Amino acid sequence: MREKSIELLNKAVADELAAVHQYMYFHFHCDDLGYDLISNLFKRTAIEEMMHVELLAERILFLKGEVEMKASNDVKKVHDVKIMLEMAAEMETNSVKDYNNWALECSKNADSATKKIFEQLVDDEERHFDQYDKEMENLVKFGDNYLALQSIERSKSVAAGRPSE
Numbered sequence: 001m002r003e004k005s006i007e008l009l010n011k012a013v014a015d016e017l018a019a020v021h022q023y024m025y026f027h028f029h030c031d032d033l034g035y036d037l038i039s040n041l042f043k044r045t046a047i048e049e050m051m052h053v054e055l056l057a058e059r060i061l062f063l064k065g066e067v068e069m070k071a072s073n074d075v076k077k078v079h080d081v082k083i084m085l086e087m088a089a090e091m092e093t094n095s096v097k098d099y100n101n102w103a104l105e106c107s108k109n110a111d112s113a114t115k116k117i118f119e120q121l122v123d124d125e126e127r128h129f130d131q132y133d134k135e136m137e138n139l140v141k142f143g144d145n146y147l148a149l150q151s152i153e154r155s156k157s158v159a160a161g162r163p164s165e
Contacts, residue, residue: 006065014072034151
């Protein structure tokens with residue numbers, strides 16, 4: 001039981017670390033372009049994913065396992081915001097699927113505490129998906145104007161002497 005839970009928890013750590021790296025990469029590029037709303041969404045999500053790593057690591061250590069701190073994927077160098085959002089939505093969808101399956105597996109192995117962690121992660125990842133989905137809808141609805149307005153707001157703040165975040 002314990003070994004399988006540790007294995008699944010470490011897979012989740014690897015996926016969450018990959019998400020942190022990818023979302024911070026997206027954050028840096030969106031921030032550089034002045035797209036504050038989307039940039040901050042990526043940054044906030046990355047921070048939440050870091051908190052997931054901590055939660056998972058605590059459970060691994062409780063189970064007397066070793067936390068493997070290796071990201072499951074390398075960062076993909078994407079600069080198009082629409083593709084960033086599509087990738088983020090897909091990453092969250094994949095996490096939801098995996099975490100649901102892993103919760104069931106932990107249930108079969110009589111590890112309800114780890115099952116609860118995976119169920120909590122499903123809730124968070126579904127919320128992340130919803131946020132990215134809404135941003136994709138805004139891009140479709142408003143087109144490039146949606147990004148231009150974010151950039152203009154940044155320029156107005158800088159011109160007024162208010163530092164951006």
